[in-house]
Amino acid sequence: MVMEIVKPNTCIRGCCNSKSIPLHLSPSSFTLLSPIARGSESVVYEAILDGRRVAAKKPILSTSDDIDKFHKHLQLLCNLDHPGVTKLVAAHAKPPNYMFFFEFYECGTLAEKLHVEEWSPSVDQVLMITLQLAKALQYLHNNGIVHRDVKPANVLLDEKLSPYLADFGLAEYKKDLREVNLHNWRSSGRPTGGFHKKNMVGTLIYMAPEILKKEMYTEKSDIYSFGILINELLTGVVPYTDLRAEAQAHTVLEMNYTEQQLTAAIVSSGLRPALAEIGLHIPESLLSLIQKCWGADPSKRPSSDNVVLELESIWEQQREKQQGQILEKTSISRSDRDGDAFKSTRDNWENINWSSQGESLSKKSSLSTVSGVTMWSSSTDEPSRYVPIISYGSFATCGRRESMEDTHFLMPHMCKEENIHLFAIFDGHRGAAAAEFSAHFLPGLIQSSSSTSAGEALSQAFVRTDLAFRHELDSHRQSKRVSQKDWHPGCTAIASLLVDNKLFVANVGDSRAILCRAGHPFALSKAHLATCIEERNRVIGEGGRIEWLVDTWRVAPAGLQVTRSIGDDDLKPAVTAEPEISETILSADDEFLVMASDGLWDVVNDEEVINIIRDTVKEPSMCSKRLATEAAERGSGDNITVIVVFLRPVSTAERIY
Numbered sequence: 284m285v286m287e288i289v290k291p292n293t294c295i296r297g298c299c300n301s302k303s304i305p306l307h308l309s310p311s312s313f314t315l316l317s318p319i320a321r322g323s324e325s326v327v328y329e330a331i332l333d334g335r336r337v338a339a340k341k342p343i344l345s346t347s348d349d350i351d352k353f354h355k356h357l358q359l360l361c362n363l364d365h366p367g368v369t370k371l372v373a374a375h376a377k378p379p380n381y382m383f384f385f386e387f388y389e390c391g392t393l394a395e396k397l398h399v400e401e402w403s404p405s406v407d408q409v410l411m412i413t414l415q416l417a418k419a420l421q422y423l424h425n426n427g428i429v430h431r432d433v434k435p436a437n438v439l440l441d442e443k444l445s446p447y448l449a450d451f452g453l454a455e456y457k458k459d460l461r462e463v464n465l466h467n468w469r470s471s472g473r474p475t476g477g478f479h480k481k482n483m484v485g486t487l488i489y490m491a492p493e494i495l496k497k498e499m500y501t502e503k504s505d506i507y508s509f510g511i512l513i514n515e516l517l518t519g520v521v522p523y524t525d526l527r528a529e530a531q532a533h534t535v536l537e538m539n540y541t542e543q544q545l546t547a548a549i550v551s552s553g554l555r556p557a558l559a560e561i562g563l564h565i566p567e568s569l570l571s572l573i574q575k576c577w578g579a580d581p582s583k584r585p586s587s588d589n590v591v592l593e594l595e596s597i598w599e600q601q602r603e604k605q606q607g608q609i610l611e612k613t614s615i616s617r618s619d620r621d622g623d624a625f626k627s628t629r630d631n632w633e634n635i636n637w638s639s640q641g642e643s644l645s646k647k648s649s650l651s652t653v654s655g656v657t658m659w660s661s662s663t664d665e666p667s668r669y670v671p672i673i674s675y676g677s678f679a680t681c682g683r684r685e686s687m688e689d690t691h692f693l694m695p696h697m698c699k700e701e702n703i704h705l706f707a708i709f710d711g712h713r714g715a716a717a718a719e720f721s722a723h724f725l726p727g728l729i730q731s732s733s734s735t736s737a738g739e740a741l742s743q744a745f746v747r748t749d750l751a752f753r754h755e756l757d758s759h760r761q762s763k764r765v766s767q768k769d770w771h772p773g774c775t776a777i778a779s780l781l782v783d784n785k786l787f788v789a790n791v792g793d794s795r796a797i798l799c800r801a802g803h804p805f806a807l808s809k810a811h812l813a814t815c816i817e818e819r820n821r822v823i824g825e826g827g828r829i830e831w832l833v834d835t836w837r838v839a840p841a842g843l844q845v846t847r848s849i850g851d852d853d854l855k856p857a858v859t860a861e862p863e864i865s866e867t868i869l870s871a872d873d874e875f876l877v878m879a880s881d882g883l884w885d886v887v888n889d890e891e892v893i894n895i896i897r898d899t900v901k902e903p904s905m906c907s908k909r910l911a912t913e914a915a916e917r918g919s920g921d922n923i924t925v926i927v928v929f930l931r932p933v934s935t936a937e938r939i940y
């Protein structure tokens with residue numbers, strides 16, 4: 284139905300006018316039903332206008348300033364017409380009734396949908412919603428308007444779950460921004476007073492750092508909020524409430540002092556919400572777009588034009604990928620029919636659960652010995668000695684690879700000893716068998732070690748794990764459970780054993796551990812590769828062969844790049860399981876320990892690792908994830924496993940934010 288437009292169709296002041304939106308309504312043409320929402324500045328009612336269901340927004344006008352604002356708001360709304368923007372159908376701009384009438388959107392706000400209904404949209408739905416909203420932002424920005432309050436609570440959904448950008452209460456023309464900014468800051472004094480106070484609580488978490496710093500609002504500040512919104516859609520988590528820390532969402536946002544701390548962390552330490560996980564389903568390009576949008580430097584954030592282009596291309600890729608998967612599925616079922624020979628041997632390997640093999644064997648071999656672990660720790664005789672207070676976390680992803688061949692374990696307070704902690708990573712090659720076995724076999728050996736020296740215990744555990752694995756593999760071969768005679772799985776291993784103030788790191792292969800010591804990287808291990816001259820000589824000395832194969836020096840004939848490992852029985856003894864051990868005395872200068880498989884170190888260097896952790900919320904599993912995400916983004920083609928251990932207590936503020 285088209286409502287009749289009374290001429291001249293202007294507001295009472297004559298400043299607002301429209302060709303299509305009626306600005307004069309007879310009192311009988313509308314009925315307000317029940318209120319839907321009451322804000323500090325307006326009440327929104329469900330209403331009937333000329334027989335049609337609408338939402339009536341009635342601003343609370345108490346000063347002449349408020350009335351000026353209403354007119355400004357109306358002028359702006361009269362100029363908007365876009366399929367991604369809530370549609371104004373009429374307005375009433377005459378005392379005593381000042382009202383906006385909008386099309387009614389059935390499914391409420393995106394915030395309610397996500398957090399009340401706990402809706403978890405598919406990646407395709409996320410892409411549809413973000414693309415439509417990005418186009419709405421593009422429309423606004425290209426028309427010289429910034430929204431200034433982009434957040435899921437200001438996105439309305441129709442019955443098809445199409446999104447509409449709503450609530451232009453804070454929107455401004457770009458040309459007016461300088462003045463608006465000045466006015467706001469002058470009248471508010473402090474960033475938490477006045478303007479901020481009114482809009483902060485719901486919006487703080489979406490506010491770009493430059494706004495929190497009282498600098499100019501630009502269209503790039505909308506892009507920042509939009510980045511936070513995309514991530515919220517993917518994770519289903521209210522920003523900054525996703526930490527397993529003491530303080531939960533409501534307390535964080537309700538309490539003023541934490542509000543200030545959050546502000547400080549966003550502004551100065553670059554804190555952002557936990558990024559959605561890199562999974563098989565979320566395209567990496569989408570995660571990287573989020574990070575570009577919420578970057579600290581507004582000038583480096585993409586424009587809304589670019590965001591639209593990028594989302595369109597991700598959408599395309601997603602379509603192609605789905606088509607590819609359909610093709611792949613059909614080709615696999617074809618080879619099934621043909622009774623593929625490769626597949627039958629593969630099945631044989633997969634029949635063996637190497638993790639549980641390692642675990643049950645480890646139990647058997649630990650029974651016979653008396654544990655020497657308690658003797659390693661001797662803090663009683665030197666009560667004043669420095670003892671690090673640790674917090675730890677890890678993250679592991681198969682990255683671009685189809686299968687995961689990395690394994691790891693975290694064993695804090697080993698054997699219930701307060702100051703003994705063990706962490707390890709295994710990076711499998713030629714299958715995951717050796718890595719799976721080792722992660723379950725090695726810890727038991729160390730726990731039950733009778734050695735009085737922690738370093739020696741590590742060394743023996745590596746060598747024995749290698750022997751046990753090769754023995755198992757042999758017996759499976761004999762019982763024909765492994766039909767493939769020339770299958771020689773192996774893995775690298777790195778283990779960090781912290782005993783009071785001493786850190787022992789044992790390593791075979793090319794995983795790596797570093798300390799952040801007085802702000803700088805400090806290597807705790809070195810890689811064992813055929814490119815390394817000492818290692819090459821050692822291998823040759825023990826009867827092995829090193830050859831230039833494909834692109835680099837490798838151990839022949841298998842073509843292994845690492846020169847030490849667990850497993851790889853075709854290359855023993857030249858490729859030894861004897862670890863190199865480093866022993867480091869820790870002091871208050873040592874901030875954190877980072878261990879990772881080569882999937883990280885291939886693309887991120889020591890300094891960068893330290894800088895990334897410095898820029899991330901001081902929560903070890905978040906740091907681990909950040910590092911892995913960074914590596915994946917930089918194109919690491921490998922599995923990536925990261926363990927981060929903080930060696931000093933992290934203040935609550937640093938940890939939460």
Ligand SMILES: Nc1ncnc2c1ncn2[C@@H]1O[C@H](COP(=O)(O)OP(=O)(O)OP(=O)(O)O)[C@@H](O)[C@H]1O
Binds near residue numbers: 319320322340392
């Ligand atoms: N067109 C609409 N259709 C359905 N519901 C609506 C519509 N417009 C607003 N609402 C409801 O009213 C609420 C408040 O709307 P809006 O955000 O425009 O007002 P506000 O006073 O600026 O609110 P706040 O200050 O809380 O952001 C929305 O969250 C939504 O639940």
Ligand SMILES: [Mn+2]
Binds near residue numbers: 436450
């Ligand atoms: Mn709102």
Ligand SMILES: [Mn+2]
Binds near residue numbers: 881921
């Ligand atoms: Mn690797």
